[in-house]
Amino acid sequence: EPEVTQTPSHQVTQMGQEVILRCVPISNHLYFYWYRQILGQKVEFLVSFYNNEISEKSEIFDDQFSVERPDGSNFTLKIRSTKLEDSAMYFCASRPWVAKNIQYFGAGTRLSVL
C-alpha cells in the first residue's frame, strides 16, 4: 500500500542551525501538508501546499520556515535558524485531488534542538 515517507526519522541539531526535513508524498497526491506535535501537545497545522505554492499557513509558520517541492517527488520543510522550542515531531501528509480532505500521514521526523 502506498505511504508517505519521511526522512530522517530523528534529527538532532544545534540551536541556530538550519535543518531540512524531507518527505516523499504518495505519488498521485496533489495536496501536501506539514504539521508538528510538541511532546505532550496537540498535532498542529503548519502549512499546506498545492500547485507549487503555499495554499494556507498557520501563525506558527513564520519567516523561519519555508517549504519547497524541488522535484516531482520530494516535499521539504526548512527551518532557517532553529530554536529550542522547535523541538517536536514533524509530520508530513498528503491527499489526492478529491473533495474529501482525508490526509495520509507519514511516520514523522523527531527534531531535537540542543
Next chain:
Amino acid sequence: SQELEQSPQSLIVQEGKNLTINCTSSKTLYGLYWYKQKYGEGLIFLMMLQKGGEEKSHEKITAKLDEKKQQSSLHITASQPSHAGIYLCGADVLRTSGGGADGLTFGKGTHLIIQP
C-alpha cells in the same frame, strides 16, 4: 478559532469490554476525521464523517456524528490489545480562501490502554 475537546483524556479498559470516546467542537463541523496514533508514530486514518446523523463502521469501530454536527463519538466493541493507542479527532478548519488545501485542527487525543 475552532477548538476540539476530547474526552476522556485517557481510558484503561479490560480486554473484551466496550468503550466510547467523545469529541466536541465549539463550532459546526464540516468534516470530522478520526485518526489513531501509536506512541511515537504517525497518524493512521480511521473514518470521516460529514453529514449530521451519519454513522460509519470499520471492523469493531463505529463513529457517529450528531445531528447538530458539533459532537462525534467513537465506539469500540469487544476491545483488543491492537486497539491500544491515541485516538485523535480532527476537523476541517473554516475555509477562508475557498481553496481545497485546508489544514486539519486536532483535539488533544484520548490515550487508550487495553488491559489483558
